[in-house]
Amino acid sequence: MGRPPCCEKIGVKKGPWTPEEDITLVSYIQQNGPGNWRSVPTNTGLLRCSKSCRLRWTNYLRPGIKRGNFTEQEEKMIIHLQALLGNRWAAIASYLPQRTDNDIKNYWNTHLKKKLNKLNDNSDHDEHHHHHRRQGYSKGCHSPSSSETTMSKGQWERRLQTDIHMAKQALCEALSLDNKTINLPQIPPSKQTTTTTSTYASSAENIARLLPNWMNSSKKSSQTSSESVETTQTQSSLINHQFQSPLIDGYENNNNLIHNNQNNMSYYSNYSNSDVSQSVSPETSVFQDESKPNMEDQMPPLSFLEKWLFDDPSGQGDLMNMSMEESDGFF
DNA sequence: AAGAGGACCAACCGCTCAATT
DNA sequence: GAATTGAGCGGTTGGTCCTCT
Numbered sequence: 359m360g361r362p363p364c365c366e367k368i369g370v371k372k373g374p375w376t377p378e379e380d381i382t383l384v385s386y387i388q389q390n391g392p393g394n395w396r397s398v399p400t401n402t403g404l405l406r407c408s409k410s411c412r413l414r415w416t417n418y419l420r421p422g423i424k425r426g427n428f429t430e431q432e433e434k435m436i437i438h439l440q441a442l443l444g445n446r447w448a449a450i451a452s453y454l455p456q457r458t459d460n461d462i463k464n465y466w467n468t469h470l471k472k473k474l475n476k477l478n479d480n481s482d483h484d485e486h487h488h489h490h491r492r493q494g495y496s497k498g499c500h501s502p503s504s505s506e507t508t509m510s511k512g513q514w515e516r517r518l519q520t521d522i523h524m525a526k527q528a529l530c531e532a533l534s535l536d537n538k539t540i541n542l543p544q545i546p547p548s549k550q551t552t553t554t555t556s557t558y559a560s561s562a563e564n565i566a567r568l569l570p571n572w573m574n575s576s577k578k579s580s581q582t583s584s585e586s587v588e589t590t591q592t593q594s595s596l597i598n599h600q601f602q603s604p605l606i607d608g609y610e611n612n613n614n615l616i617h618n619n620q621n622n623m624s625y626y627s628n629y630s631n632s633d634v635s636q637s638v639s640p641e642t643s644v645f646q647d648e649s650k651p652n653m654e655d656q657m658p659p660l661s662f663l664e665k666w667l668f669d670d671p672s673g674q675g676d677l678m679n680m681s682m683e684e685s686d687g688f689f
Numbered sequence: 690a691a692g693a694g695g696a697c698c699a700a701c702c703g704c705t706c707a708a709t710t
Numbered sequence: 711g712a713a714t715t716g717a718g719c720g721g722t723t724g725g726t727c728c729t730c731t
Contacts, residue, residue, distance in 0.1 A: 375699085396717095460699080464699085
Protein backbone atom coordinates (compact mmCIF):
# COMPACT_ATOMS: atom_id res chain seq x y z
CA MET A 359 0.00 0.00 0.00
CA GLY A 360 1.09 3.56 -0.62
CA ARG A 361 0.61 6.74 1.25
CA PRO A 362 -2.80 7.86 2.38
CA PRO A 363 -4.52 10.27 -0.02
CA CYS A 364 -3.51 13.93 0.21
CA CYS A 365 -7.03 15.22 0.55
CA GLU A 366 -10.62 14.29 -0.04
CA LYS A 367 -11.57 14.96 -3.60
CA ILE A 368 -15.09 15.88 -2.59
CA GLY A 369 -15.85 19.18 -0.90
CA VAL A 370 -12.69 20.76 -2.16
CA LYS A 371 -13.06 24.40 -3.00
CA LYS A 372 -11.85 25.66 -6.34
CA GLY A 373 -11.44 29.04 -7.97
CA PRO A 374 -9.88 32.25 -6.73
CA TRP A 375 -8.57 32.39 -3.21
CA THR A 376 -10.24 34.72 -0.77
CA PRO A 377 -8.19 37.07 1.41
CA GLU A 378 -9.30 35.09 4.46
CA GLU A 379 -7.94 31.92 2.97
CA ASP A 380 -4.70 33.67 2.15
CA ILE A 381 -4.29 34.81 5.72
CA THR A 382 -5.06 31.40 7.06
CA LEU A 383 -2.48 29.84 4.80
CA VAL A 384 0.18 32.46 5.41
CA SER A 385 -0.17 32.37 9.16
CA TYR A 386 -0.04 28.60 9.16
CA ILE A 387 3.11 28.57 7.05
CA GLN A 388 4.68 31.24 9.19
CA GLN A 389 4.17 29.02 12.19
CA ASN A 390 5.04 25.70 10.63
CA GLY A 391 7.09 26.55 7.62
CA PRO A 392 6.38 25.54 4.05
CA GLY A 393 6.27 21.90 3.10
CA ASN A 394 4.21 18.94 4.17
CA TRP A 395 1.43 20.30 2.04
CA ARG A 396 -0.71 17.29 2.63
CA SER A 397 -1.35 18.33 6.19
CA VAL A 398 -2.05 21.97 5.38
CA PRO A 399 -5.76 21.68 4.52
CA THR A 400 -6.39 19.49 7.54
CA ASN A 401 -4.50 21.69 9.97
CA THR A 402 -5.82 24.97 8.67
CA GLY A 403 -9.36 23.95 7.94
CA LEU A 404 -8.99 25.25 4.42
CA LEU A 405 -11.30 23.53 2.00
CA ARG A 406 -8.54 23.39 -0.54
CA CYS A 407 -6.50 20.65 -2.05
CA SER A 408 -2.93 20.50 -0.78
CA LYS A 409 -1.77 21.10 -4.29
CA SER A 410 -3.81 24.26 -4.49
CA CYS A 411 -2.30 25.44 -1.19
CA ARG A 412 1.20 24.83 -2.45
CA LEU A 413 0.52 26.65 -5.69
CA ARG A 414 -1.06 29.57 -3.93
CA TRP A 415 1.94 29.85 -1.68
CA THR A 416 4.65 29.44 -4.30
CA ASN A 417 3.04 31.58 -6.95
CA TYR A 418 1.46 34.31 -4.93
CA LEU A 419 1.91 34.44 -1.19
CA ARG A 420 5.55 33.51 -0.76
CA PRO A 421 7.67 36.44 0.38
CA GLY A 422 10.22 37.79 -2.00
CA ILE A 423 8.02 37.58 -5.03
CA LYS A 424 8.29 40.57 -7.24
CA ARG A 425 5.12 41.35 -9.07
CA GLY A 426 4.21 43.73 -11.79
CA ASN A 427 6.13 44.90 -14.78
CA PHE A 428 9.17 43.03 -15.91
CA THR A 429 12.29 45.10 -16.33
CA GLU A 430 14.20 45.21 -19.56
CA GLN A 431 16.93 43.11 -18.01
CA GLU A 432 14.48 40.50 -16.85
CA GLU A 433 12.87 40.45 -20.25
CA LYS A 434 16.23 40.02 -21.89
CA MET A 435 17.16 37.22 -19.56
CA ILE A 436 13.91 35.40 -20.18
CA ILE A 437 14.26 35.65 -23.92
CA HIS A 438 17.75 34.27 -23.95
CA LEU A 439 17.19 31.68 -21.29
CA GLN A 440 14.15 30.52 -23.20
CA ALA A 441 16.28 30.26 -26.29
CA LEU A 442 18.81 28.22 -24.38
CA LEU A 443 16.56 26.12 -22.17
CA GLY A 444 13.29 26.01 -24.03
CA ASN A 445 10.02 26.15 -22.12
CA ARG A 446 11.58 24.98 -18.89
CA TRP A 447 10.01 27.72 -16.87
CA ALA A 448 11.13 26.46 -13.51
CA ALA A 449 14.72 26.40 -14.69
CA ILE A 450 14.36 29.88 -16.13
CA ALA A 451 12.72 31.08 -12.92
CA SER A 452 15.71 29.86 -10.94
CA TYR A 453 17.72 32.60 -12.63
CA LEU A 454 15.11 35.17 -11.66
CA PRO A 455 14.59 34.38 -7.98
CA GLN A 456 11.93 37.00 -7.48
CA ARG A 457 9.74 35.74 -10.29
CA THR A 458 7.68 32.59 -10.29
CA ASP A 459 7.72 30.13 -13.12
CA ASN A 460 4.03 30.80 -13.62
CA ASP A 461 4.68 34.51 -13.90
CA ILE A 462 7.47 34.01 -16.38
CA LYS A 463 5.39 31.58 -18.37
CA ASN A 464 2.48 34.00 -18.48
CA TYR A 465 4.74 36.86 -19.44
CA TRP A 466 6.30 34.80 -22.17
CA ASN A 467 2.97 33.70 -23.57
CA THR A 468 1.33 37.11 -23.42
CA HIS A 469 4.16 39.49 -24.18
CA LEU A 470 7.40 38.05 -25.34
CA LYS A 471 6.06 35.54 -27.82
CA LYS A 472 4.29 38.28 -29.67
CA LYS A 473 7.26 40.56 -29.43
CA LEU A 474 9.56 37.96 -30.87
CA ASN A 475 7.07 37.00 -33.53
CA LYS A 476 6.97 40.61 -34.62
CA LEU A 477 10.72 40.77 -34.68
CA ASN A 478 10.82 37.54 -36.61
CA ASP A 479 8.31 38.82 -39.07
CA ASN A 480 10.38 41.90 -39.62
CA SER A 481 13.63 40.00 -39.87
CA ASP A 482 12.04 37.43 -42.13
CA HIS A 483 11.98 39.98 -44.89
CA ASP A 484 15.67 40.54 -44.45
CA GLU A 485 16.38 36.88 -44.10
CA HIS A 486 15.52 36.21 -47.68
CA HIS A 487 18.45 38.39 -48.56
CA HIS A 488 20.80 38.08 -45.66
CA HIS A 489 20.24 34.56 -44.36
CA HIS A 490 19.82 35.68 -40.81
CA ARG A 491 18.62 32.93 -38.53
CA ARG A 492 16.40 33.72 -35.64
CA GLN A 493 13.39 31.68 -36.47
CA GLY A 494 12.71 28.81 -34.17
CA TYR A 495 13.68 30.73 -31.05
CA SER A 496 10.21 32.03 -30.51
CA LYS A 497 8.97 28.51 -30.07
CA GLY A 498 11.85 27.27 -28.07
CA CYS A 499 12.98 25.16 -30.94
CA HIS A 500 16.56 24.09 -30.91
CA SER A 501 16.60 22.13 -34.07
CA PRO A 502 16.85 23.42 -37.58
CA SER A 503 13.66 24.96 -38.85
CA SER A 504 11.96 23.61 -41.90
CA SER A 505 13.48 26.26 -44.06
CA GLU A 506 16.86 25.06 -43.04
CA THR A 507 16.43 21.47 -43.96
CA THR A 508 18.44 21.89 -47.08
CA MET A 509 21.36 23.13 -45.08
CA SER A 510 24.24 20.76 -44.56
CA LYS A 511 25.02 19.52 -41.11
CA GLY A 512 28.20 21.53 -41.04
CA GLN A 513 26.34 24.69 -41.89
CA TRP A 514 23.72 23.98 -39.26
CA GLU A 515 26.38 23.32 -36.68
CA ARG A 516 28.08 26.60 -37.40
CA ARG A 517 24.78 28.39 -37.20
CA LEU A 518 23.96 26.76 -33.92
CA GLN A 519 27.33 27.74 -32.55
CA THR A 520 26.86 31.30 -33.65
CA ASP A 521 23.43 31.36 -32.06
CA ILE A 522 24.80 29.93 -28.85
CA HIS A 523 27.51 32.54 -28.90
CA MET A 524 25.01 35.34 -29.37
CA ALA A 525 22.73 34.00 -26.70
CA LYS A 526 25.60 33.57 -24.33
CA GLN A 527 26.81 37.10 -24.80
CA ALA A 528 23.37 38.52 -24.23
CA LEU A 529 22.82 36.30 -21.22
CA CYS A 530 26.14 37.29 -19.70
CA GLU A 531 25.17 40.87 -20.24
CA ALA A 532 21.80 40.34 -18.67
CA LEU A 533 23.26 38.42 -15.77
CA SER A 534 25.85 41.06 -15.05
CA LEU A 535 23.19 43.71 -15.08
CA ASP A 536 21.08 41.60 -12.85
CA ASN A 537 23.94 40.98 -10.45
CA LYS A 538 24.49 44.67 -10.16
CA THR A 539 20.99 44.98 -8.93
CA ILE A 540 21.07 41.99 -6.69
CA ASN A 541 24.37 42.79 -5.09
CA LEU A 542 23.37 46.24 -4.05
CA PRO A 543 24.12 46.79 -0.39
CA GLN A 544 21.13 46.54 1.84
CA ILE A 545 19.35 49.80 2.04
CA PRO A 546 17.54 50.59 5.24
CA PRO A 547 13.84 50.44 4.60
CA SER A 548 13.40 54.01 5.64
CA LYS A 549 15.66 55.09 2.80
CA GLN A 550 14.19 52.82 0.23
CA THR A 551 12.10 54.33 -2.45
CA THR A 552 9.23 52.57 -4.01
CA THR A 553 9.82 52.63 -7.71
CA THR A 554 7.27 50.08 -8.67
CA THR A 555 5.04 50.65 -11.61
CA SER A 556 2.95 47.70 -10.71
CA THR A 557 -0.69 48.20 -11.40
CA TYR A 558 -1.90 45.59 -9.00
CA ALA A 559 -1.33 45.03 -5.38
CA SER A 560 1.43 42.80 -4.20
CA SER A 561 0.57 39.78 -2.17
CA ALA A 562 1.81 41.53 0.93
CA GLU A 563 -0.45 44.39 0.26
CA ASN A 564 -3.33 42.04 -0.19
CA ILE A 565 -2.59 40.45 3.11
CA ALA A 566 -1.88 43.73 4.83
CA ARG A 567 -5.27 44.98 3.82
CA LEU A 568 -6.81 42.16 5.75
CA LEU A 569 -4.69 42.42 8.78
CA PRO A 570 -6.83 44.70 10.85
CA ASN A 571 -9.40 41.97 11.03
CA TRP A 572 -6.76 39.40 11.57
CA MET A 573 -5.19 41.49 14.28
CA ASN A 574 -8.51 41.99 15.97
CA SER A 575 -8.93 38.32 16.31
CA SER A 576 -5.44 37.95 17.62
CA LYS A 577 -4.62 39.42 21.01
CA LYS A 578 -0.95 39.39 20.20
CA SER A 579 -0.65 42.97 19.07
CA SER A 580 2.34 44.08 21.00
CA GLN A 581 2.47 47.38 22.76
CA THR A 582 6.17 47.78 22.37
CA SER A 583 6.03 47.57 18.64
CA SER A 584 3.35 50.17 18.40
CA GLU A 585 5.39 52.52 20.54
CA SER A 586 8.14 52.71 18.00
CA VAL A 587 5.86 53.37 15.13
CA GLU A 588 6.39 56.76 13.71
CA THR A 589 3.41 58.85 12.88
CA THR A 590 4.63 59.33 9.35
CA GLN A 591 4.25 55.71 8.55
CA THR A 592 1.44 54.67 6.34
CA GLN A 593 -1.43 52.67 7.66
CA SER A 594 -0.26 49.69 5.72
CA SER A 595 3.28 49.77 7.03
CA LEU A 596 1.95 50.25 10.54
CA ILE A 597 -0.12 47.15 10.15
CA ASN A 598 2.75 45.25 8.72
CA HIS A 599 4.96 46.42 11.47
CA GLN A 600 2.65 45.06 14.09
CA PHE A 601 1.99 41.94 12.18
CA GLN A 602 5.43 40.69 11.49
CA SER A 603 7.03 40.74 14.87
CA PRO A 604 5.61 37.65 16.57
CA LEU A 605 5.65 35.74 13.35
CA ILE A 606 9.26 36.44 12.69
CA ASP A 607 10.01 35.44 16.24
CA GLY A 608 8.17 32.26 15.62
CA TYR A 609 10.36 31.53 12.67
CA GLU A 610 13.44 32.41 14.58
CA ASN A 611 12.59 30.14 17.44
CA ASN A 612 11.18 27.28 15.53
CA ASN A 613 13.39 27.03 12.56
CA ASN A 614 16.58 28.92 13.35
CA LEU A 615 16.29 30.42 9.97
CA ILE A 616 17.36 33.88 10.86
CA HIS A 617 21.07 33.71 11.27
CA ASN A 618 22.13 37.25 11.71
CA ASN A 619 20.83 40.37 13.26
CA GLN A 620 18.51 41.33 10.53
CA ASN A 621 16.20 44.14 11.15
CA ASN A 622 13.07 42.20 11.81
CA MET A 623 11.04 45.33 11.95
CA SER A 624 11.77 45.95 8.32
CA TYR A 625 10.63 42.56 7.26
CA TYR A 626 7.12 43.29 6.24
CA SER A 627 7.83 46.89 5.50
CA ASN A 628 10.24 45.74 2.85
CA TYR A 629 7.87 43.10 1.86
CA SER A 630 5.08 45.54 1.40
CA ASN A 631 7.18 47.63 -0.91
CA SER A 632 6.35 46.13 -4.19
CA ASP A 633 9.81 46.57 -5.59
CA VAL A 634 11.75 44.14 -3.53
CA SER A 635 14.38 44.00 -6.19
CA GLN A 636 16.03 46.99 -4.63
CA SER A 637 17.95 44.73 -2.35
CA VAL A 638 18.27 41.18 -1.30
CA SER A 639 15.21 40.92 0.80
CA PRO A 640 15.46 39.50 4.29
CA GLU A 641 12.67 37.08 3.62
CA THR A 642 14.91 35.08 1.37
CA SER A 643 16.84 34.12 4.43
CA VAL A 644 13.74 33.63 6.48
CA PHE A 645 12.40 31.21 3.93
CA GLN A 646 15.68 29.90 2.79
CA ASP A 647 14.65 26.29 2.96
CA GLU A 648 12.44 26.85 0.01
CA SER A 649 12.99 26.17 -3.59
CA LYS A 650 13.42 29.79 -4.51
CA PRO A 651 17.02 30.65 -3.84
CA ASN A 652 18.60 33.93 -2.97
CA MET A 653 20.74 34.77 -5.94
CA GLU A 654 23.71 35.52 -3.77
CA ASP A 655 24.09 32.45 -1.66
CA GLN A 656 21.35 30.14 -2.71
CA MET A 657 21.96 29.68 -6.36
CA PRO A 658 21.63 26.08 -7.27
CA PRO A 659 24.89 24.23 -7.64
CA LEU A 660 26.63 25.40 -10.74
CA SER A 661 25.37 23.53 -13.70
CA PHE A 662 27.33 23.19 -16.85
CA LEU A 663 25.55 26.17 -18.26
CA GLU A 664 26.32 28.32 -15.27
CA LYS A 665 29.96 27.31 -15.16
CA TRP A 666 30.10 28.03 -18.79
CA LEU A 667 28.66 31.46 -18.22
CA PHE A 668 30.62 32.48 -15.19
CA ASP A 669 33.95 30.85 -15.92
CA ASP A 670 34.23 32.08 -19.40
CA PRO A 671 33.02 35.63 -19.73
CA SER A 672 35.00 36.09 -22.91
CA GLY A 673 32.57 33.96 -24.78
CA GLN A 674 35.33 31.85 -26.27
CA GLY A 675 34.86 28.82 -24.14
CA ASP A 676 34.73 25.16 -24.88
CA LEU A 677 31.09 25.18 -25.77
CA MET A 678 31.85 27.23 -28.77
CA ASN A 679 34.16 24.55 -29.96
CA MET A 680 31.89 21.75 -28.97
CA SER A 681 30.38 19.67 -31.69
CA MET A 682 26.64 19.54 -32.07
CA GLU A 683 26.52 16.03 -30.71
CA GLU A 684 28.37 17.07 -27.57
CA SER A 685 26.33 20.16 -26.92
CA ASP A 686 23.07 18.44 -27.69
CA GLY A 687 22.81 16.91 -24.28
CA PHE A 688 22.83 20.27 -22.61
CA PHE A 689 19.98 21.78 -24.53
C1' DA B 690 -22.78 54.49 -23.20
C1' DA B 691 -22.53 49.81 -24.39
C1' DG B 692 -21.00 45.65 -26.16
C1' DA B 693 -17.62 42.91 -28.63
C1' DG B 694 -13.18 41.28 -28.76
C1' DG B 695 -8.59 40.99 -26.97
C1' DA B 696 -5.21 40.95 -23.24
C1' DC B 697 -3.85 39.45 -19.03
C1' DC B 698 -3.23 36.47 -15.15
C1' DA B 699 -4.55 33.26 -11.33
C1' DA B 700 -5.68 28.81 -10.97
C1' DC B 701 -6.55 24.25 -12.60
C1' DC B 702 -5.34 19.95 -15.16
C1' DG B 703 -2.64 16.24 -16.32
C1' DC B 704 1.65 14.36 -16.56
C1' DT B 705 6.28 12.66 -14.69
C1' DC B 706 9.37 11.29 -11.29
C1' DA B 707 10.66 10.57 -6.58
C1' DA B 708 9.28 9.04 -2.17
C1' DT B 709 6.78 6.17 0.82
C1' DT B 710 4.43 2.12 2.57
C1' DG C 711 9.20 -4.94 -6.02
C1' DA C 712 4.61 -3.19 -6.57
C1' DA C 713 1.30 0.11 -5.56
C1' DT C 714 0.25 4.49 -4.36
C1' DT C 715 0.82 9.36 -3.23
C1' DG C 716 3.46 13.84 -3.00
C1' DA C 717 5.73 17.28 -5.23
C1' DG C 718 6.87 19.72 -9.09
C1' DC C 719 6.42 21.03 -13.77
C1' DG C 720 4.44 22.80 -18.23
C1' DG C 721 0.17 23.48 -20.77
C1' DT C 722 -4.33 25.22 -20.72
C1' DT C 723 -8.52 27.45 -19.21
C1' DG C 724 -11.74 30.73 -17.48
C1' DG C 725 -12.73 35.04 -15.31
C1' DT C 726 -11.81 39.85 -15.18
C1' DC C 727 -10.22 44.03 -16.97
C1' DC C 728 -9.17 46.98 -20.83
C1' DT C 729 -9.59 48.92 -25.39
C1' DC C 730 -11.76 49.80 -29.49
C1' DT C 731 -15.66 50.73 -32.30
